[in-house]
Amino acid sequence: MERISPIATAENESIWGATVELPRSRRINSDLDCDVCVVGGGISGLTSAYLLAKEGQRVVLLDDGPLASGMTHVTTAHLSNVIDDRFVNMLSWHGESNTRLATESHASAIDFIERVSRELHVDCDFERLDAYLFAAPDHNDVDLHDEFDAALLAGVDVEWESRAPLTLHDTGPCLRFPRQARFHPFKYLDGMVRSFKRAGGKVFTNTHADKVTGGERAAVEIGEHRVQANAVIVATNSPINDMFALHTKQAPYMTYVVALRIPRGSIEDALYWDTLDAYHYVRLQPLDHSHDLLIVGGEDHKSGQATDTEERHQRLIDWASKRFPIGVVEFTWGGQCMETIDGLAFIGRNPLDADNVYVATGDSGMGITHGTIAGMLLSDLILGRENPWETLYSPSRKTLRAVSEFAKENLNVANQYLDWITPGEVKSTDEIEPGEGAILRRGMTKVAVCRDDDGKLTEVSAVCPHLGCIVHWNGAERSWDCPCHGSRFHADGEVINGPANINLAPSSKE
Numbered sequence: 001m002e003r004i005s006p007i008a009t010a011e012n013e014s015i016w017g018a019t020v021e022l023p024r025s026r027r028i029n030s031d032l033d034c035d036v037c038v039v040g041g042g043i044s045g046l047t048s049a050y051l052l053a054k055e056g057q058r059v060v061l062l063d064d065g066p067l068a069s070g071m072t073h074v075t076t077a078h079l080s081n082v083i084d085d086r087f088v089n090m091l092s093w094h095g096e097s098n099t100r101l102a103t104e105s106h107a108s109a110i111d112f113i114e115r116v117s118r119e120l121h122v123d124c125d126f127e128r129l130d131a132y133l134f135a136a137p138d139h140n141d142v143d144l145h146d147e148f149d150a151a152l153l154a155g156v157d158v159e160w161e162s163r164a165p166l167t168l169h170d171t172g173p174c175l176r177f178p179r180q181a182r183f184h185p186f187k188y189l190d191g192m193v194r195s196f197k198r199a200g201g202k203v204f205t206n207t208h209a210d211k212v213t214g215g216e217r218a219a220v221e222i223g224e225h226r227v228q229a230n231a232v233i234v235a236t237n238s239p240i241n242d243m244f245a246l247h248t249k250q251a252p253y254m255t256y257v258v259a260l261r262i263p264r265g266s267i268e269d270a271l272y273w274d275t276l277d278a279y280h281y282v283r284l285q286p287l288d289h290s291h292d293l294l295i296v297g298g299e300d301h302k303s304g305q306a307t308d309t310e311e312r313h314q315r316l317i318d319w320a321s322k323r324f325p326i327g328v329v330e331f332t333w334g335g336q337c338m339e340t341i342d343g344l345a346f347i348g349r350n351p352l353d354a355d356n357v358y359v360a361t362g363d364s365g366m367g368i369t370h371g372t373i374a375g376m377l378l379s380d381l382i383l384g385r386e387n388p389w390e391t392l393y394s395p396s397r398k399t400l401r402a403v404s405e406f407a408k409e410n411l412n413v414a415n416q417y418l419d420w421i422t423p424g425e426v427k428s429t430d431e432i433e434p435g436e437g438a439i440l441r442r443g444m445t446k447v448a449v450c451r452d453d454d455g456k457l458t459e460v461s462a463v464c465p466h467l468g469c470i471v472h473w474n475g476a477e478r479s480w481d482c483p484c485h486g487s488r489f490h491a492d493g494e495v496i497n498g499p500a501n502i503n504l505a506p507s508s509k510e
C-alpha cells in the first residue's frame with residue numbers, strides 16, 4: 001500500500017500540519033496602532049481575530065512561530081459537547097444550570113464551525129456523527145449509568161446502545177451521543193486566516209511578544225517594537241502575562257496520539273471514548289479514495305513526569321489493534337493539555353490586570369470548542385455586548401466545590417520542588433546518548449544537557465524561569481518540559497510555551 005506524501009515529515013508531525021500549509025507571514029518590523037492586538041495564532045486567537053475584524057475592528061495578530069504551530073497543530077479535533085471531565089463531576093462542581101450552559105456553549109461552538117466553514121466555502125471534512133462512550137475492561141458500567149443520568153440532567157441528548165460499533169471487540173452496553181462532529185482544523189483555519197486578511201486583519205509570525213500591559217492604551221512589546229491597542233487578547237494557550245493567579249487553577253498534562261491506516265468503511269465513522277481516567281479517544285480522518293486514518297489518543301500523564309514516549313505510542317497501537325482492523329502507522333505525535341480544576345476553560349478579563357487585557361486558557365482537552373467559545377465570548381466582551389457565558393468562563397471564578405482538585409494539583413507542584421535536593425539523572429555527560437537529554441547536578445544547581453544526533457552537547461540551566469521548578473527532558477519532542485505549570489523549551493533552551501516567557505538561562509560552569 002502506498003504511503004501518503006506529507007508536505008513535511010518531521011518527528012511529532014500531525015496529519016494536519018503534514019497536509020495543509022497555512023498562509024505564511026512576515027515578522028513585525030515597525031510600531032503599530034490598532035483596536036485589538038491578539039497574541040497567539042491558534043484556534044482561540046484566530047477565531048477571536050477573525051470575528052473582531054469582521055465587525056470592522058483593526059486587528060493585529062502576532063504569533064512567535066508559524067500560525068497554529070502550538071497545540072492546534074497537534075490536536076485530534078473531536079468536536080463535542082460531551083464534557084471531558086464527565087457530567088457527574090460537572091454537576092457536582094457547577095450545579096445543573098451552569099452545566100447545561102456549558103454543554104450549550106460547546107454545542108454552539110460546533111454549530112459555529114459548521115456555519116463558518118459553509119459561509120467561507122471551506123471544505124474542511126466537517127461531518128456530524130455519533131459519539132460512543134464505552135466502559136474500559138477493568139471498569140464496570142455503573143459509571144455509565146451515573147453518566148447517563150447526569151448527561152440527561154445536563155440537557156444532552158443521549159441513548160443506551162447494546163455495544164459500541166468496534167469491529168474486533170464487544171464493549172458491552174455503551175452510551176451514544178448524537179450530533180457530535182469532526183473536521184480538519186488546518187483546512188478550516190486556512191479559510192479563516194484568508195478571510196481575516198481580506199477584512200483588513202494583519203498577521204505577523206515569528207514575532208515573540210515579550211510583555212503585555214493593560215491600561216488606557218494597552219500595549220504588547222516585541223523586542224524594540226510596540227503594538228498599541230484598545231484591548232489585548234492573550235491566546236498563547238498557557239498565558240504568558242500571568243505569573244500565578246491562573247496557573248494554580250490548572251495543570252499541564254501530556255497526551256499522545258497515533259494515526260493508523262484503516263480501510264474505508266471498515267468501522268463506523270464516529271467518535272469513540274472509553275471510561276479510563278487517562279481515557280482513549282478515537283476518530284477517523286479521510287486519507288485517500290479508499291482509506292481513512294484511525295486517530296487514537298490517550299496515555300496521558302502530568303507534563304515532565306514521564307519520559308517513556310515510545311512505549312506510550314506502542315501501547316496505543318496495541319490497544320487499537322485489539323479493537324480495530326488497523327494497518328500501518330502513518331503518524332505519531334503528542335502535545336499538552338491544560339486541565340483546569342473544574343473542567344471549564346478560563347476565558348475573559350485577566351485577573352489582577354487592567355480591564356482591557358483578556359485571556360483564553362485551560363482547554364481541559366476540549367480546546368477546539370473552548371477556543372471557538374473564546375472567539376465568540378471575547379469578541380462580545382470587547383465590543384461591549386452581553387454574553388450568557390461571561391460568568392461561567394470568568395478567569396476570576398472560584399469553584400469552591402472543586403477545592404480538592406485544587407489541593408491535589410498544587411500538592412503535586414509543591415512536590416516538584418524536591419527536585420532541587422535530589423541527585424542528577426546522570427553523573428556525567430558521557431552517559432547521554434545522541435538524541436537524548438538529562439539533568440546533571442552541578443554544585444548547588446542543576447543543568448539541562450542534551451546531545452544532538454551528531455553528538456554535539458548543549459547545556460542550559462535546568463531552572464524554569466517561571467517559578468523555579470526543574471525541567472525534564474521530553475524525548476518525543478526533544479524539548480525541556482516543566483512539571484509545574486507547563487512551560488516548555490526547545491533543546492537549546494528557547495521558550496516554546498508559557499507561562500515562562502523567556503528562555504532557560506545559560507548554564508553555570510562552576
Ligand SMILES: Cc1cc2nc3c(=O)[nH]c(=O)nc-3n(C[C@H](O)[C@H](O)[C@H](O)COP(=O)(O)OP(=O)(O)OC[C@H]3O[C@@H](n4cnc5c(N)ncnc54)[C@H](O)[C@@H]3O)c2cc1C
Nearest residue numbers: 040042043044064070071072075078209335363366367368
Ligand atoms: C494531543 C491533543 C489532542 C487534543 N484533542 C482535542 C480534541 O479532540 N478536541 C478538542 O476540542 N481539543 C483537543 N485538544 C485541545 C486543543 O487542541 C487545544 O486546546 C487547542 O488547540 C489550543 O488552542 P489555542 O489557540 O488556545 O492554543 P495554541 O494552538 O497552542 O496557540 C497558541 C499560539 O500562541 C503562540 N505563542 C505562545 N507564546 C507566544 C508569545 N510569547 N508571543 C507570540 N506568540 C506566542 C504559539 O506559537 C501558538 O501558535 C487536544 C490537544 C492535544 C495536545
Ligand code: FES
Nearest residue numbers: 464466467482485
Ligand atoms: S511553569 Fe511554573 S515553574 Fe515552570
